[in-house]
Amino acid sequence: MAETSAGILLYRRQPGLELFIGHMGGPFWRGKDASAWSIPKGTYTDEEPLAAALREFAEEVGRPAPEVEYEELGRFRYASGKLVTVFIGESDFDADDVRSNLFEIEWPPRSGRRQSFPELDAAGWFSPDEARERLVKGQRPAVDALVRRVG
Numbered sequence: 460m461a462e463t464s465a466g467i468l469l470y471r472r473q474p475g476l477e478l479f480i481g482h483m484g485g486p487f488w489r490g491k492d493a494s495a496w497s498i499p500k501g502t503y504t505d506e507e508p509l510a511a512a513l514r515e516f517a518e519e520v521g522r523p524a525p526e527v528e529y530e531e532l533g534r535f536r537y538a539s540g541k542l543v544t545v546f547i548g549e550s551d552f553d554a555d556d557v558r559s560n561l562f563e564i565e566w567p568p569r570s571g572r573r574q575s576f577p578e579l580d581a582a583g584w585f586s587p588d589e590a591r592e593r594l595v596k597g598q599r600p601a602v603d604a605l606v607r608r609v610g
Contacts, residue, residue, distance in 0.1 A: 461540040465512035466500025467524050468532065468601060469550050470609060471584065478590040478602065479552055481519060481579035484559060486566055488580075496593035498601065499579065500543060508544040519578045521558025525550040533604050537597035545601045547608070557582045 469479035480496045482488065488495045499519040503511030509529060516524040527548040534544050559577035566574045585593060591602045 461536075461542050462502055463504070463508075463542050463544070464500045464502050465508040465515065465544045465546070466498040467512050467516045467529070468498045468545050468547050468605060469525070469552050470547060470605060471549060471551050473551075473584070476587055476606065476609065477584040478587060478605065479550075479554060479582065479584055480590055480594060481557065481559075482581040482583075482593075484577035484580035485562070485564070486576065493592055494595050496590070497579075497595055498543075498545060498598050500545075509546055512544070512546050518560045520582065521560070522556065524548070525552050532601060532608065535597065535600050535604075539597075541597070543597070543601075545598075545604075547605055549609075554582045554584055 471477050481499055482496050499516045501515035513524050527550050529546040529548045532545040532547045534542055536542050557579055559579040561575040561577055563573050563575050566572065587602050587606050591599050
């Protein structure tokens with residue numbers, strides 16, 4: 460069975476449409492911009508997708524998702540087979556105060572040293588075109604779906 464994830468894609472109109480996304484933390488993404496950003500999301504097994512998306516947002520951003528109405532945008536399948544359910548909500552969320560949780564990996568590889576890194580090391584608001592360029596490939600269809608839905 461494919462891995463399942465759920466995430467929150469916030470949007471606002473300033474006056475043009477903007478999307479809230481985060482830059483992935485850790486040494487693999489340092490210094491990269493194109494295809495190095497993500498919708499705040501994460502895996503789940505025995506939860507409702509929206510509950511998982513809200514939990515993951517709080518973990519990755521360091522603050523609860525805004526209390527707005529969320530609607531399911533769709534389910535998007537990565538080339539790897541992973542299935543991501545994306546929920547959207549309109550909010551003017553403050554992108555300057557990201558305090559992501561940490562993950563630990565061996566770094567440098569085969570060094571025996573374990574280091575901690577934030578899941579997201581930055582976040583920001585971007586136009587759909589800017590977000591599409593920055594997001595990992597599997598999440599780009601969510602941008603197109605959001606633009607079709609809210610224009």
